[in-house]
Amino acid sequence: MSLYLEAATILESPQTTSLKAIIYNPSKPFKSPQPKLYALIVETLKFQDILKEVVENAGILKLERKLTPLLSILLTHDLLLTKSGIATSSGPLKDAILRHKARLNAEFTRARLRRGHRDVKSLVEAVNAEYSRESEDGVTKTANGLTTFNPRWIRVNTLKMTLEESLSSPMFSAFEEVSGMSDMFFFDIVRKYYYPKAELLPNIFAIHPSHDVTSSELYKSGKIILQSASSCLPAIMLDPPMGSTVVDGCAAPGNKTTHLAALVGDSGKVFAVERDRRRADILEKMIAKAGAENIVTTLKATDFTTITEGHPAWQASYLLLDPSCSGSGILQRVDWDISKLNLPISDARSGQPSRRKRKRDEASQQDSLAQPEDQESQQAAEEVEDGDASKERLQSLSDFQVAIILHAFSFPRAKRVTYSTCSIHAEENEHVVARVLNSEIAKERGWEVQSRKDNPLSTWHRRGLVSELSNLEAGSEERQRVADGCVRVNRTDSLGGGFFVVCFVRQFDDGGQLGGDYGKSDMALAQNDGSRFQGIGVSIEAEDQEWNGFSDEETKEAGCAIDAVDDDPQPGKRKKQKSTKGQQAGSDRINRRFQKNRKGWS
Incomplete structure (x- = not known):
């Protein structure tokens, strides 16, 4: 019975830290195994609403005075939702639950059916889907059982x-x-x-x-x-030599910047570019903590696309780009709030749900019966609208990411450029790669994707999706080579989240010089006058939390928390999803802005 008593003690105590820390770093050792204790509390929290309803409707708290509301839902959880049942030998508390086993089972069945689940498995899957984020114990079951x-x-x-x-x-x-x-x-x-x-x-x-x-x-x-392993991949793939000059084009919060500093060493130079002053302050704190002040120069309140001829960073040979993205690959850790536990009350009416809830349910059922077609049409419309908004947002982000890479391609001495996202969407990954490779500046200057055999991540098994490179202006063999040069990390790969990274390299001509006539034309992007980025409207906000040192789990990919604002001339009307022709038109506009012997956006 110590398992349930200790769980109840934890849930009754004020929460001053995470549940995981309470259990795995206790001031006094628990008698119960820590994983079992953690699992019991988490699973009870997940099912607390239905457990409260079952206990109240069964009326057992009025009949069993030794049972507390907390113990009742902990014990009822194991009785109803675990194969082994209550994990303790006979005792007064276990007996108090088992005396009402039939009634609890009957109320559980009613509660399950009211929620539209024909069996327990369906209910469990639905609840687990609601809490399908990364678990604090480090083990996650995916929807397909992996x-x-x-x-x-x-x-x-x-x-x-x-x-x-x-x-x-x-x-x-x-x-x-x-x-x-x-x-x-x-x-x-x-x-x-x-x-x-x-x-x-x-x-x-x-x-x-x-x-x-x-x-x-x-x-x-x-x-x-x-720092998550996946976010270490860009610097590893860029592989700048000791003593080289590197630009981190989207630097905050700074984990990748300090990684680059460690790779180039004291004789190297890293320019850390950050357009947001508040995030730049965090960046500088991290650089100082890492002891990289003599290596890293922070360019505060600086837009990467404004770095042009005459700027010290303009002569960099290696560039790391990790721009704003949808953040669809980021794992979100659960931090269970035990203060919001929904406990049963002992004087609840037995045998039926509350009258107010029943009337609300009946009204909802009547609406459903009266207008099923209208409801289905409304639901379908909402799904389409959400889908369109998502596609529009991804397209806006993709446009922004393409512009960032093309500007990096214009650096006269650039040899390698890595592009990465914490996204699983092809629109931000392979589609962006195809668009920049199709650009005039990439073709003129000899930019291509580094082959798999030449990059430091060649042993990683998951590569780019060749099926998503259909718009690449190349033959099937080249598309396959490009796909093999890209690295994908799935959220289930245990590296800390979904990720994508690719390295672009520049070809050398017969004379051993970098491709492109950079001596005659810098082809730089001039200071952004706002005309190109209207309609993209990317804003970067750091996560609403206090910085607590070098933690990718606390400040990780803060640049991925973005809001894409549509430049819609008619408020209230949604913009139509861009077609393939629209996307091509966008690429053509970008190409025209990189005409030879032109400086800046046209």
């Missing part, structure tokens, strides 16, 4: 220490290396294991998400950085 692991990834800041030094530090000296991700999970007690993937992610390793590293000296001093 198990994915979401560990805490740690990047060692090699400006301050080596990987070997970090693993031998007091924080990690007791940790043992495991050969597989799953080896860190499915234990009654979380063990001190770490998992490296050195061939893909140098100086990066994973641990179980319940391990707290934020209070360690390594974290506080910036020697280790919490």
